Amino acid sequence: MAFHEVRFPDNISRGARGGPERRTQIVELASGDEERNASWANSRRRYDVAYGIRRADDLAAVVAFFEARNGRLYGFRFKDWADYKSCLPSQTPGPTDQAIGAGDGTTTAFQLVKRYASGSQTWVRTITKPVAGTVRVALDGAEQLVGWSVDTTTGVVTFDSAPAGSVAITAGFAFDVPVRFDTDALDVTLDLERLGSITSIPLLELRR
Numbered sequence: 551m552a553f554h555e556v557r558f559p560d561n562i563s564r565g566a567r568g569g570p571e572r573r574t575q576i577v578e579l580a581s582g583d584e585e586r587n588a589s590w591a592n593s594r595r596r597y598d599v600a601y602g603i604r605r606a607d608d609l610a611a612v613v614a615f616f617e618a619r620n621g622r623l624y625g626f627r628f629k630d631w632a633d634y635k636s637c638l639p640s641q642t643p644g645p646t647d648q649a650i651g652a653g654d655g656t657t658t659a660f661q662l663v664k665r666y667a668s669g670s671q672t673w674v675r676t677i678t679k680p681v682a683g684t685v686r687v688a689l690d691g692a693e694q695l696v697g698w699s700v701d702t703t704t705g706v707v708t709f710d711s712a713p714a715g716s717v718a719i720t721a722g723f724a725f726d727v728p729v730r731f732d733t734d735a736l737d738v739t740l741d742l743e744r745l746g747s748i749t750s751i752p753l754l755e756l757r758r
Contacts, residue, residue: 557627565602595755621734627726643722645688653713662705678705684724728756
């Protein structure tokens with residue numbers, strides 16, 4: 551997958567709109583009852599970053615970023631200010647935030663994930679773009695400062711030695727969303743003061 555490990559400007563993404571999207575097929579029966587079926591096992595996020603453009607310089611930055619990505623061709627990182635941590639928004643990521651596996655004495659690589667729980671239901675999201683320098687790891691609750699590494703392009707944590715059997719492996723981190731532009735054309739309007747505007751700049755999350 552063509553991807554540039556560069557983040558969309560934070561000052562513009564802060565004003566973006568968007569969030570998770572799911573696809574559900576709903577069939578209404580003659581009785582008025584419904585049958586529902588999830589077409590997607592996982593959600594996919596959509597954003598519109600046009601709302602974050604406040605100055606002419608912002609507009610120029612977006613156009614330059616769009617051109618450097620060749621429109622829809624190359625993916626890039628995007629900070630979703632509503633959901634970019636392994637913990638609650640008001641907290642700081644800690645090494646015990648998310649369970650990412652259990653030791654078996656053989657496996658050395660573990661994928662970063664984030665869990666979304668409500669009642670008895672939980673959805674597990676794969677995290678592939680952790681932010682460099684933010685990942686913290688613990689074994690059975692004890693933070694590990696050495697003996698492991700993380701690939702910030704895939705979100706895989708690799709230990710130098712396989713954790714022993716039944717050892718709980720947890721991690722905390724900040725992360726970006728891998729996205730691409732969902733358009734190959736930017737419709738720029740220049741007003742009388744030449745501040746400029748774009749009606750819509752859609753982004754779409756990339757899924758493996």
